[in-house]
Amino acid sequence: MNIKKIAKFLFLPTAVLFSIPCLVAGQEMESHLGKLTGHAESGKQLYYRFCWGCHGFRGDGTGENWLPTGNFPTEPYLNIQPRNFDAAVFKCRSTPTGTLPTDQDLYNSVERGFVMSNMPSWISLTKQQRADLVAFIKTFSPRFKNEKPGELINVPAEPKLTLESIKHGQELFQKLECWKCHGQEGRGDGPSASTLTDSNDQPIRPYNFAVGSRFKCGSTNQDLYKIFMTGVDGTPMPSFADVVKPDEAWDLVHYLRTLQVTHKSPELVLWESTKEGSQQVASRRVSGTPTGSGIK
Amino acid sequence: MLRKINCAALLVLVAAWGIASARPSGGTVSGKVTYEGTPAKQKPIDMSKEPSCAAQHPTPITTETVVTGPGNALENVVVYVSAGAPDDSTPPSQPVSIDQKGCQYVPHVVPMVVNQELKVINDDKTSHNIHPLAKINHEWNKSQPPGTPPFTEKFEKPEFIPVKCNIHPWMHSSFAVLKNSHYGVSSGGGGFSIANLPPGKYTLTAWHESYGEQTQEVTISGSETKTVNFVFKAKPY
Numbered sequence: 001m002n003i004k005k006i007a008k009f010l011f012l013p014t015a016v017l018f019s020i021p022c023l024v025a026g027q028e029m030e031s032h033l034g035k036l037t038g039h040a041e042s043g044k045q046l047y048y049r050f051c052w053g054c055h056g057f058r059g060d061g062t063g064e065n066w067l068p069t070g071n072f073p074t075e076p077y078l079n080i081q082p083r084n085f086d087a088a089v090f091k092c093r094s095t096p097t098g099t100l101p102t103d104q105d106l107y108n109s110v111e112r113g114f115v116m117s118n119m120p121s122w123i124s125l126t127k128q129q130r131a132d133l134v135a136f137i138k139t140f141s142p143r144f145k146n147e148k149p150g151e152l153i154n155v156p157a158e159p160k161l162t163l164e165s166i167k168h169g170q171e172l173f174q175k176l177e178c179w180k181c182h183g184q185e186g187r188g189d190g191p192s193a194s195t196l197t198d199s200n201d202q203p204i205r206p207y208n209f210a211v212g213s214r215f216k217c218g219s220t221n222q223d224l225y226k227i228f229m230t231g232v233d234g235t236p237m238p239s240f241a242d243v244v245k246p247d248e249a250w251d252l253v254h255y256l257r258t259l260q261v262t263h264k265s266p267e268l269v270l271w272e273s274t275k276e277g278s279q280q281v282a283s284r285r286v287s288g289t290p291t292g293s294g295i296k
Numbered sequence: 297m298l299r300k301i302n303c304a305a306l307l308v309l310v311a312a313w314g315i316a317s318a319r320p321s322g323g324t325v326s327g328k329v330t331y332e333g334t335p336a337k338q339k340p341i342d343m344s345k346e347p348s349c350a351a352q353h354p355t356p357i358t359t360e361t362v363v364t365g366p367g368n369a370l371e372n373v374v375v376y377v378s379a380g381a382p383d384d385s386t387p388p389s390q391p392v393s394i395d396q397k398g399c400q401y402v403p404h405v406v407p408m409v410v411n412q413e414l415k416v417i418n419d420d421k422t423s424h425n426i427h428p429l430a431k432i433n434h435e436w437n438k439s440q441p442p443g444t445p446p447f448t449e450k451f452e453k454p455e456f457i458p459v460k461c462n463i464h465p466w467m468h469s470s471f472a473v474l475k476n477s478h479y480g481v482s483s484g485g486g487g488f489s490i491a492n493l494p495p496g497k498y499t500l501t502a503w504h505e506s507y508g509e510q511t512q513e514v515t516i517s518g519s520e521t522k523t524v525n526f527v528f529k530a531k532p533y
Contacts, residue, residue: 192465196465236463
């Protein structure tokens with residue numbers, strides 16, 4: 001067989017092989033964020049540079065930072081397992097429990113990062129790059145091809161903050177039994193807290209309101225509203241959309257803010273202006289600093 | 297006019313006859329599910345953290361990963377036609393239900409057909425969150441405080457789904473989402489029965505949450521009743 005024949009012999013399979021990516025690229029995954037359009041092909045480059053160390057080669061959340069290493073053969077390096085993208089179960093959404101998130105939800109997660117986990121905020125990337133990453137992340141699960149995101153949870157305009165609203169929120173906190181996991185003071189130490197596991201059977205802690213001001217899925221009152229109405233899928237936190245009315249939900253938001261005793265929100269300031277509120281907050285606030293100065 | 301009414305009545309009669317004759321009648325498969333060996337000892341559940349539930353159980357209940365009866369009977373086994381029967385074109389109109397009662401799921405195993413409605417009830421004086429850990433279907437997680445009306449859900453694909461309540465870590469259940477309504481669940485004596493099977497050759501699968509699956513072939517001709525028994529090997533752990 002001479003070289004020409006070999007070349008001919010090899011040409012067809014090679015041509016077929018190389019045309020496969022073109023065919024796939026024909027229906028390339030995109031993300032749409034306002035005027036921005038993200039492209040999976042560009043996102044792929046970024047993913048295999050910045051993300052796969054934790055989220056894994058196949059996007060299944062088993063990157064080398066998660067898998068036990070030589071030095072620590074039984075312990076993973078990260079304490080919270082990175083998101084498994086093939087399951088298409090996402091914590092932070094603006095859509096009902098069990099449904100797909102919107103592109104904007106995924107974009108926000110990449111931009112914001114996850115407080116108290118190893119997922120940083122990716123504001124170091126350009127907006128276009130983040131949009132590209134969102135498009136690529138959506139290629140790991142066929143659900144994004146076959147389904148649309150859920151219908152947006154309606155967040156009505158926030159009513160005026162009043163003491164009645166905070167007090168009603170406090171009643172709801174009892175009635176809905178939020179304290180079973182989050183504790184009476186919102187420190188994440190309720191009676192069920194120690195037994196909680198996520199959907200991969202990994203231990204997971206309920207949110208501790210007494211530390212900081214940010215939540216896993218954002219830091220505004222609207223974000224807080226959405227967290228308990230959508231539920232945090234893949235974790236023990238359920239959706240309350242069927243059991244809490246919209247105005248009640250705002251009352252709960254106002255009360256939850258007062259549990260963040262280190263964050264001077266308008267809700268905390270108003271609550272502390274009352275006798276009941278100031279006593280409650282004072283008893284919940286840990287005085288002193290980590291260095292010990294200021295402890296009386 | 298009278299003629300029209302007559303015609304309508306005749307049509308109704310014909311339709312009724314059609315429905316009656318179309319109703320599946322046929323053979324029955326029944327049998328008994330048993331185990332051999334020593335099953336894992338079930339642990340008593342401490343409900344002291346939930347007094348309203350603890351009060352409903354004068355003697356503490358145990359976990360239900362393996363529930364047995366006299367004569368080595370094995371309960372909560374779903375026996376279903378896994379091959380040989382067509383998928384149900386429409387799901388049964390009656391919903392199946394699961395009740396949260398005394399901080400337990402009743403029944404422990406809930407078989408249903410794809411897209412059949414599942415009614416979730418909370419009869420307790422405490423909040424539950426019902427959390428099906430679906431892998432093929434969509435995983436969801438909903439809170440159901442005391443006094444809230446039942447809600448309905450459905451699953452689009454066949455799957456055995458473990459279900460838990462995160463607030464009460466001892467609460468476990470399984471949803472068996474099946475392709476057709478030819479199924480039975482082994483009861484206290486281990487017995488099960490699948491009626492109205494048209495003549496044909498079927499593969500029967502028996503599924504148990506701890507012991508996995510077994511299959512057997514069965515051929516039904518006419519309206520006979522065939523006996524098929526399953527024996528699971530119990531694991532002591």
